[in-house]
Amino acid sequence: HCVLLPHRAALRSWFALCIHFLKSSFFKLNLFFMTNCSLFGDFLGQTFCTLGEIIGSTGGRVERTLSGIPGKKCGVIILTAEELSNCRDIATMQLCANKLDKKDFFGKSDPFLVFYRSNEDGTFTICHKTEVIKNTLNPVWQPFTIPVRALCNGDYDRTVKVDVYDWDRDGSHDFIGEFTTSYRELSRGQNQFNVYEVSGGSLFVTLLSFKVESEYTFVDFIRGNPSQPTSLHYMSPYQMNAYAMALKAVGEIIQDYDSDKLFPAYGFGAKLPPDGKISHAFPLSGDADNPNCVGIEGVLEAYFQSLRTVQLYGPTNFAPVINKVANCAAEITDGSQYFVLLMITDGVISDMVQTKEAVVNAASLPLSIIIVGVGPAEFDAMEELDGDEVRVSSRGRLAERDIVQWIMELLYFCCKLSDLRAFAIKI
CATH class of the missing domain: 2.60.40.150 (C2 domain)
Incomplete structure (x- = not known):
């Protein structure tokens, strides 16, 4: 993105590209100097490379010599690549x-x-x-x-x-x-x-x-109005929606590890009555002083009741909920309690940088996080939070341990039950 040219001012520009991992992306880069007097600009040189060369190089930085003008040195072009966040x-x-x-x-x-x-x-x-x-x-x-x-x-x-x-x-x-x-x-x-x-x-x-x-995408609309059958939150009189199914399936397993069966339940990404204030960590019970629900059935009841009173709204920020639970875990210093945060999501996350920082900060606390995905969205961001292969890091600091367990989709839930039970035993 940085161009160094002889007898010219340094130019800098950036643009976004979609990467298809299984396809080779080959680029021909032509450089022009645009002036008010020239319709097409003065040709300054060209180079060739693949996107893989840039991404795979040290620091995601490649320097190429420009060519294309016989008998003339055209300078160099420096290309750098940085993965875009999911911030919308x-x-x-x-x-x-x-x-x-x-x-x-x-x-x-x-x-x-x-x-x-x-x-x-x-x-x-x-x-x-x-x-x-x-x-x-x-x-x-x-x-x-x-x-x-x-x-x-x-x-x-x-x-x-x-x-x-x-x-x-x-x-x-x-x-x-x-x-x-x-x-x-x-x-x-x-x-x-x-x-x-x-x-x-x-x-x-x-x-x-x-x-x-x-900025909204089709995913925001399919998860939108719970009264519409296209929404992942649709309240059908005949069957549970995807969120409720995931909550029941996973919740009934992890609730066995809790003694009093009282579960604080929070929603994130909604406008709350009466003034429409956007919240990323609101109690489903509607009572800020008592967010507890009795058993998973109580959580489900609070979830359905909340759908009738709040307006689902973006962005979808994970960090506030993680930080809220982490603050509770930080108060336990004698090892008497352990916290498990179950998060159910459609894959859309707007604050990846802040979420990574929250996970790294929470890694030293008595806390583990289970993330379950529902719906047709891409879940690359969730897999990034699961530190099985590469430990989550933030600002150059690695998480002390892997505290995130990612369950891909409810369709594959049966295949992941053994992973979840092993995770529950491990924590």
């Missing part, structure tokens, strides 16, 4: 600036902003450019929308760098200054902390507004 949030923000430096001899300035995401190797890649505001020292840019994974790949604390430039017709834009922030800081919206002093002068850039929405 989309951020919309608006910024303004004041007290800009006057860069144009016959006018003021023509400012624009360039946003960079930080990469795993410490480099930065352009992820967005604002429009140019002509002849002003106090620009107000139009709101723009960007996928959160493009901005920070779901890592809310990853550095976001913003450069301020003065636009020039010939492309030699004047650098005014820069500042850094993060998605977590931006998500706080307009406040005193989101007024940024730009390096190199008395210029300030201010965040005027910030909002986040979720």
